[in-house]
Amino acid sequence: MRVLITGGTGFVGSRLARELLKRGALNGEPIDQLVLADQFPLPEAAADLAQDPRVQVRVGKLLEQCEAFKSERFDGVFHLASAVSGECEADFELGLRSNLDSTRALLDALRIAGHRPRLVFSSSVAVFGPDASNPMPPLVRDDTLPTPQTSYGTHKLVCEHLVADYTRKGFIDGRSARLMTVTVRPGRPNGAASSFFSGIIREPLAGQEAILPVDPSVSHPVSSPARTVQGLIAVFEATQEQMGGRAALNLPALNVKVSEMLDALEAVAGKGVRALVKQQPDPTIQRIVAGWSKGAVAARAERLGLQPEKEFADIVLQYIHDHPGAVTEQARRAAADYERGRGH
Amino acid sequence: MRVLITGGTGFVGSRLARELLKRGALNGEPIDQLVLADQFPLPEAAADLAQDPRVQVRVGKLLEQCEAFKSERFDGVFHLASAVSGECEADFELGLRSNLDSTRALLDALRIAGHRPRLVFSSSVAVFGPDASNPMPPLVRDDTLPTPQTSYGTHKLVCEHLVADYTRKGFIDGRSARLMTVTVRPGRPNGAASSFFSGIIREPLAGQEAILPVDPSVSHPVSSPARTVQGLIAVFEATQEQMGGRAALNLPALNVKVSEMLDALEAVAGKGVRALVKQQPDPTIQRIVAGWSKGAVAARAERLGLQPEKEFADIVLQYIHDHPGAVTEQARRAAADYERGRGH
Numbered sequence A, B: 001m002r003v004l005i006t007g008g009t010g011f012v013g014s015r016l017a018r019e020l021l022k023r024g025a026l027n028g029e030p031i032d033q034l035v036l037a038d039q040f041p042l043p044e045a046a047a048d049l050a051q052d053p054r055v056q057v058r059v060g061k062l063l064e065q066c067e068a069f070k071s072e073r074f075d076g077v078f079h080l081a082s083a084v085s086g087e088c089e090a091d092f093e094l095g096l097r098s099n100l101d102s103t104r105a106l107l108d109a110l111r112i113a114g115h116r117p118r119l120v121f122s123s124s125v126a127v128f129g130p131d132a133s134n135p136m137p138p139l140v141r142d143d144t145l146p147t148p149q150t151s152y153g154t155h156k157l158v159c160e161h162l163v164a165d166y167t168r169k170g171f172i173d174g175r176s177a178r179l180m181t182v183t184v185r186p187g188r189p190n191g192a193a194s195s196f197f198s199g200i201i202r203e204p205l206a207g208q209e210a211i212l213p214v215d216p217s218v219s220h221p222v223s224s225p226a227r228t229v230q231g232l233i234a235v236f237e238a239t240q241e242q243m244g245g246r247a248a249l250n251l252p253a254l255n256v257k258v259s260e261m262l263d264a265l266e267a268v269a270g271k272g273v274r275a276l277v278k279q280q281p282d283p284t285i286q287r288i289v290a291g292w293s294k295g296a297v298a299a300r301a302e303r304l305g306l307q308p309e310k311e312f313a314d315i316v317l318q319y320i321h322d323h324p325g326a327v328t329e330q331a332r333r334a335a336a337d338y339e340r341g342r343g344h
Helices: A011-023 A044-051 A062-069 A085-090 A092-113 A151-168 A195-205 A225-237 A258-269 A283-290 A299-303 A312-322 A329-342 B011-023 B044-051 B062-069 B085-090 B092-113 B151-168 B193-205 B225-237 B258-269 B283-290 B299-303 B312-322 B329-342
Strands: A002-006 A033-038 A055-059 A076-079 A118-124 A173-179 A210-212 A219-223 A254-257 A277-279 B002-006 B033-038 B055-059 B076-079 B118-124 B173-179 B210-212 B219-223 B254-257 B277-279
Touching (some): A062 A092, A076 A092, A085 A151, A151 B151, A219 A225, A312 A329, B002 B011, B011 B044, B076 B092, B076 B225, B092 B151, B118 B225, B193 B312, B254 B312
Parallel strands (some): A002 A076, B118 B173, B210 B277
């Protein structure tokens, strides 16, 4: 089968690609070709993907790539490409173009191509937000009314409904999965307002200071990169019956306070590492984060066999194992001690 | 002030225009010009509007008219233009273009013009529908989770969220009001799957047979043209605080069974008129209607002082009063007797 990943050279996209190539199949069908469409080429860290003969990378804006998709056959699509929350707040037109127009163009291209591919759309927990008429519950559920408080959340919600309608009409077999905040992301901070959730772990582990722009009491639903990728694949492989309808579902979340994240960082990597996190409130980020949910539950995803991490220390350890070169020798050793102590 | 009504020569649009001209003001500000943008010219029945010096009619597709709006000042906008449910199911591309793309273009034109007009978007009770993960309650509320089961309902919901986000960003002062099924509509049947709700009253009153394509036990939330127009104006004149948030609100509904509609028709106009309604099931319409709500409540609209009709007979009488030329002499006389009997 031919599989397309939009945003395929990004962090989640390339990690998903690697997992799919390792499995070699989706839904029991061998993957013959994996097309990674992205505005950026594969980073050096993903050289393994570039060397796989099944991988084809296409660099260019998604909106412009869609024309070609109209005359191609894809059997499966993971639609991950997206401008992130901070970018969308800063540049309204960019957000609409990158998220709404591009998704519309992709869905239309697949409709016109006529092969009815299965498609997973990566929506986001950012669809939820408090409105004067709709206070947000402490934990957002699959069927919590979304009233998004950011353009990013608005676009994700709008696209969930477009995916559902193209599916109802039989143009695709689509499903939307709401990703929790994926952490720890490697590399540089990105434009997401949630970027600090990775930064406050990643930078200290590299021996660098990190800015915490919100209060440590802030609670948030997060997930590791590995569980996120696992979730996307499980949602792809589920039948519509197992999905329990066309409405979007939440992926599993570990609901955690920033203070608990920092406690876990200290437990795994030591006091000195945690001390590198400096609190420095940022009103813009505080305002955006105040509109996000404090936690999530994922009943439908659990029925697909998906579970969140048990504790945040596991997420810190996953990052250290996956990116040893980005972690100081001292922090790596502390983590090894911690794991021995836990009896791993 | 300058006011724009998209879909302004249509049934609800021209009725709204007439009411605004009669009032002469919105929010206490005199209306200097009323622009009616529509793909069709004013019908002959609306010659009074054409003669009003405050009225300017612009004929053309909304998508094409939006370019000009970028350099115009509008202080108020009623965005009513829309392809209807049956059309959207029959022609997927037309629906997306007429409802999603046109709304996007209108909102962008208003954003670029930069005058931050107040805007009322006419959404619809069709945003609600049953999904496997989200059964519909017997009465849909302002905060019922919408999982639309038609393209029309999808577009309306998507545009509600776009209006909310353009409002959050300060580009417009927008609010979305979900119209109930407006009945009795005069003239010819339109492409809406709900068209029969008017047809089964209008045609018999004119002495003609009408087809009832669904079971008489079907229940549905309806509103008269007059109350609908009153609702749109009240939503325009409300402050955002009175609106109670940016999320769309339901307009008041009279929740009524088709059999009760026919009973009211008989009570007002006589047995012979009711006998002109012939049951003839239409699977396509039945399927669409099965995905609609059976009734609605409108808590937020009630707080704005809006109320539904008390009984369906009032809606039948409103039609007879407003369109005497489209009603047989016999039915008009029966209605006059009925009103006398009620002590009107």
